[in-house]
Each structure stands twice: as C-alpha cells, then as structure tokens.
Amino acid sequence: MHRMKPLPSFLLQRYQGWKATTYAENGAWYKRLATEGQRPRAMVISCCDSRVNVTSIFGADQGEFFIHRNIANLVPPFEPDGEHHGTSAAVEYAVNVLQVAHLVVLGHSRCGGVQGCLDMCEGRAPELEEKGSFVGRWMDILRPKFPEVADLATPEDKAERLEQLAVITSMENLMTFPFVEARVNDGSLSIHGLWTDIAEGGLKQFMGKTLDFQPV
Template sequence: MPLLPDHLIAGYRNFITGRYVSESDHYRSLAREGQAPETMIIACCDSRTAPETVFDAGPGELFVLRNVANLIPPYEPDGEYHSTSAALEFAVQSLKVKNIVVMGHGRCGGIKAALSHNSAVPLSPGDFIGKWMSLISPAADTVAASTMMTTGERATALERISIRYSIANLRTFPCIKILEDKGKLALHGAWFDVSTGELWAMNKATGDFERPEIG
C-alpha cells in the first residue's frame, strides 16, 4: 500500500522540481525568520475555493483558516476546545495581522444543509454539521421560508448573510474589537462564485456586495 495517494505524490513531485526550485530562497527565509502575513482569510473548506488560488498568493502571504461554511462562532471563553477561536487568537495576537477577510462562496454545501436542516437526515449520530450550522439557524429559517426566491437565490442570500454574521461575531472577540476601533485591524467580507470566478466584496457602509475594480 502506498504511503500517500498517487496523485499527491505526483503533485509533490511537480512542486519540488518546479515551484520550490524557483522559490527555494523564499522558503528558506520563511523557515529562518518565520511567517508574517498581513492578511488572514477565513474560508470554507470546500475543495473548489482555496484562497491561495483565488488570490494568487505565494507561501507566507496569507494566514488561512478553513471550516464548514466559513463561520465564526461568538466569543465564548468557556474552557472548551475552540479551534476557530484559537486560530483567530494566534493570527491577531501573535502574527498581528492587519486584515481579516471572511470569504464565502456560491453553491456552499454547508449553507445548503442549513437551509434544509428541518428535513435533512444527519450524516452521523453526532450530527456535527447540523450543530455547527445551527449558528445561523435564525437567518436560515427566515430565508428558507421565503416563497419569493428560487432555491438558488435563497442559497446566495444566506451565503452572503452568513458572511455578515461571521463579521459581527468577530467583533465579539475583545482583542479584535479593540484593534478595529483603534484602526489597527480591518474586517472585510467577500463572496466567490465558483461557476464564473467572480469575486464580490462587501461594502462596509451598506453591507451590499459589489464587484471590486481590478483594472
């Protein structure tokens, strides 16, 4: 039995003989000096929406946190295990990132599950996805009840609402709120369309999603 799947070995072979050769000095510098990314991306773990690919980022440029549906839970220092909060703490307090971007995307499976949670069958007895997506249950119930939108429109609406929700929850973390108020940390929202490759950014003043100028 192979140590790793063949396609991963092939991919690594291409990396170590290609990109690593041209960027080896940069990798050694990162290893020696550590990482210092200015931006943290909170994205979905969907395999189609890798932030490093969408933003054409090189090693050390982005600090990426990925989970189901790019959700941020509210600040809850209860002594339990909180992987998302731990990543936020490290990015803000240790790396001192200057930007946090919550990036949602079209055709999100987590959002689809949230919209159908009343009729969906859990994937396991633990129903971990159902519990996680219950973070946005009130919004999901409201959107799901709308008869004026199509299935696709409801999904897009909740995908974007969930981004605003996560940004609001980011501000429940004292360290984030303090730094944002001091102008040392900026919070952003973005939505990526897998089908068209379009990127939409949230207008901070209105909450609307708009296409950024890319020249």
C-alpha cells in the same frame, strides 16, 4: 495506528514534481520563510470546499495569508468556556501573535454547508438535527439567519442570500472577540466580507455603508 497507509502514488508524484520545480526555483525564499518566520498581512477565513482556492483568487505567494478553513466559513461567537475551539484559536493567533492587519471572511456560491443549513431549517435533513451531527451543530451558528431568507422566491435565491449571510454572521461574531474589537477600534485591524461565484469567477464585497454585497 497499524491501519494507517502510505500516501497514494498521485500525491507522491505531485510532491516530487513540486520539489523538482517550484521549490527548486524558489529555494532561497522557502528557507527565508523558515528562518525569519511568517509575517502574513491578512487572515482569510474560507470554506473547506475544494473549489475555493484562496491563494489562486488573490495571486498570493506562500507566506502572504494566514488561512483558516472550515465548513461554510463560519466564525462562532466569543466563548471562553475551556472547550476546544479551532476557529477561535486561529483568530486569536492571527490577531494577537501574528498581528495581521486584515481579517477577511470569504464565502462562495453552491456552498454545501449553507445548503445543509437550509435543508435542516426546512425539515429536509433530520440527520443534521441529531445531537451527534458535527455539521448540524456547526451550522446552528448560521441558523438564526434563516428567517431572513425563508420567504425568498426560489431555492437559488435562498441559498445565495444565506451564503452571504454566513459571511455577515462571521463578521458580526468576530466583533464579539474583545481583542478583535479593540484593534478594530484603534484602527490597526480591519474586517472584510467577500462572496465569490465559483462558476463565473466573480467577487463581491460587503459594503458597510449600504449593508449589501457589491461587485469589486
């Protein structure tokens, strides 16, 4: 632990600026959040990508969303094997403890994780094939969808479609959790799939009736 270092100055300056402005102007709201606890209406599962800012996209205030981020916004299948499952734990907490009404999976364009899956499936990323690659083994969740994009015309088409299939995969896997399925069936929980274009600021949602993504 002796090798741990203090925060870099730019982070300290930004914190001090936030404390002096945003917090100072909304101190009562932050204190209320602390004393009354969180009551988010939705859980958003999004990518770790720094270009995807969930709260900015939806204009959300602190306390509105329960947000979980991971590589390529993937949800693994329900697997109660006693091992560590960060994403599954977040889903369990959101659904069973916080009683959120919505589960939102948000994918995005130019996703590095999805590109890694493509590279792995097409033989360009042997390092991801190694057993010790955390990214590679995580992207194995998406790998079964590769045949659906293998014959598309361009690399861009493949990437965009696989990004959207990552959202679909997560929605499918969410329904393997018994407590999610039960609440979806009784109407107290809904699942939503979204894909955003970083460059254009566009947003598409998965439509259950047509089984495709359409602009909102």
